[in-house]
Amino acid sequence: QSAASKTFEATQFKPTPNNLEAFFMPFTSNRAFKAKPRLFVKAEGMHYTTIEGRKVLDASAGLWCMNCGHGRKEISEAVARQIAEMDYAPPFNMGHPSSFELASRVAALLPAGLDHVFFTNSGSESVDSALKIALAYHRARGQGTRQKLIGRDRGYHGVGFGGISVGGMVNNRKWFGNALNGVDHLPHTYNRQEMAYSKGMPTWGTHLADELEKLVALHDASNIAAVIVEPVACSTGVLVPPQGYLQKLREICTKHGILLIFDEVITGFGRLGASFATEYFGVKPDLITCAKGLTNGSIPMGAVIVSKDIYDTFMGSAAEGAIELFHGYTYSAHPVACAAGLAALDIYKNEGLFDRVKELSPYWEQAIHSLKGTKHIVDLRNIGLIGAVELEPRAGKPGARGQEAFIAAYEAGVLTRVTGDTIAMSPPFIVEKSQIDQMVTTLRDVLNKID
Ligand code: PLP
Numbered sequence: 001q002s003a004a005s006k007t008f009e010a011t012q013f014k015p016t017p018n019n020l021e022a023f024f025m026p027f028t029s030n031r032a033f034k035a036k037p038r039l040f041v042k043a044e045g046m047h048y049t050t051i052e053g054r055k056v057l058d059a060s061a062g063l064w065c066m067n068c069g070h071g072r073k074e075i076s077e078a079v080a081r082q083i084a085e086m087d088y089a090p091p092f093n094m095g096h097p098s099s100f101e102l103a104s105r106v107a108a109l110l111p112a113g114l115d116h117v118f119f120t121n122s123g124s125e126s127v128d129s130a131l132k133i134a135l136a137y138h139r140a141r142g143q144g145t146r147q148k149l150i151g152r153d154r155g156y157h158g159v160g161f162g163g164i165s166v167g168g169m170v171n172n173r174k175w176f177g178n179a180l181n182g183v184d185h186l187p188h189t190y191n192r193q194e195m196a197y198s199k200g201m202p203t204w205g206t207h208l209a210d211e212l213e214k215l216v217a218l219h220d221a222s223n224i225a226a227v228i229v230e231p232v233a234c235s236t237g238v239l240v241p242p243q244g245y246l247q248k249l250r251e252i253c254t255k256h257g258i259l260l261i262f263d264e265v266i267t268g269f270g271r272l273g274a275s276f277a278t279e280y281f282g283v284k285p286d287l288i289t290c291a292k293g294l295t296n297g298s299i300p301m302g303a304v305i306v307s308k309d310i311y312d313t314f315m316g317s318a319a320e321g322a323i324e325l326f327h328g329y330t331y332s333a334h335p336v337a338c339a340a341g342l343a344a345l346d347i348y349k350n351e352g353l354f355d356r357v358k359e360l361s362p363y364w365e366q367a368i369h370s371l372k373g374t375k376h377i378v379d380l381r382n383i384g385l386i387g388a389v390e391l392e393p394r395a396g397k398p399g400a401r402g403q404e405a406f407i408a409a410y411e412a413g414v415l416t417r418v419t420g421d422t423i424a425m426s427p428p429f430i431v432e433k434s435q436i437d438q439m440v441t442t443l444r445d446v447l448n449k450i451d
Helices: 030-035 073-085 097-108 123-140 161-166 170-176 206-219 245-256 277-281 308-317 335-350 353-369 400-411 433-449
Strands: 040-044 047-050 055-058 114-120 148-152 183-186 224-229 259-263 287-290 302-307 377-383 386-391 417-419 422-425
Touching (some): 073 335, 097 114, 097 302, 097 335, 114 308, 123 148, 123 161, 123 224, 123 259, 123 302, 148 161, 161 170, 161 183, 183 206, 206 224, 206 245, 224 245, 245 259, 335 353, 353 386, 353 433, 400 422, 400 433
Parallel strands (some): 148 183, 148 224, 224 259, 259 287
Antiparallel strands (some): 040 047, 047 055, 114 302, 287 302, 386 422, 417 422
């Protein structure tokens, strides 16, 4: 048996400072982690198993991606079948059936008019692809001066140069030079004084969308290509949009011929109790980026969904027989990822999982807000099956209390997600009410114990 074909039990990997050293870990304190590693070796349903054999309840769906829960046989069997049958097919100038089938199935989840799907391998690639498509669209219709991209403070759009430029996280940008030119940012929509402990969408803050008019006045609409926002900004602490805010952004973009991009890498595939946030909020963007839940996190894959107008513009502007979009990846529409995607979409449908999110949301909201008054908590936020517990930062040490709470919760058997001093939770849609109770009880206990 080769090492690669052995299960964990067979290889008996023992973490030591030596054999942890080679892996340069992403978005992690390598030194802290390697001094005290946290390794998962199995996943089933709502739980991970650690290398020590301890079960940990997954309150974060991996990294917001395991919407159907772990160890889904339908997906692993579809993946195994596809690898055996045809492991790879080139996506340029050639095709394979399941890519067309998956694109149709994804488009069918979206409102009419959002019906063309470009495949990528991650959320970051989806964002950079969407920004490039926006620029090329304007050029193709004779408005090539539209080159400015507008993002938002506290936005997270992955780690490509496009994504970090439109994103609004200083730490993700400051190390990497100037990134893209011609980018500006809207203010974020969070204001603790006005909206602390709001349930669902805050009533304050709709007017913040008017800031877009100021940027249009500054740069002139003829120079602006697109605005990109996460309908719910999840990775920077779960910032729920104020009521009417997204509608207003849509109106201003339409008025000025600016494309609106919704980054639905997290909100896509049911997280809010609707297929996509566009359906949940009743606001139709021109492009949508997605990833994560597309394959239930099992195989890397992302997608950009574009409007009929955008697709038709590309088709109509290129010469007969010419390539319409000079962009693509070796692994665009990888057959194994397509197999995983089709199996995940079947599970969502057959098990009514998006409706399950809708049904669980009131219970989830009540559970999250039952933490009000717990030590250290300064705000609680929720929407769909997403919740955030914001802690007062330790004096002079922002993020330290959040990190400690995250580790303590993990040690107490619950995996959450930490960003600064906010603990975020976003369980798989198969979560039971008793498991929601366990998440909340564990967090309360943990917060009572830490300084
Ligand atoms: N966009 C959003 C809104 C995200 O939340 C993420 C990841 O969390 C990304 C983009 C980047 O996705 P990936 O890590 O797959 O590149």
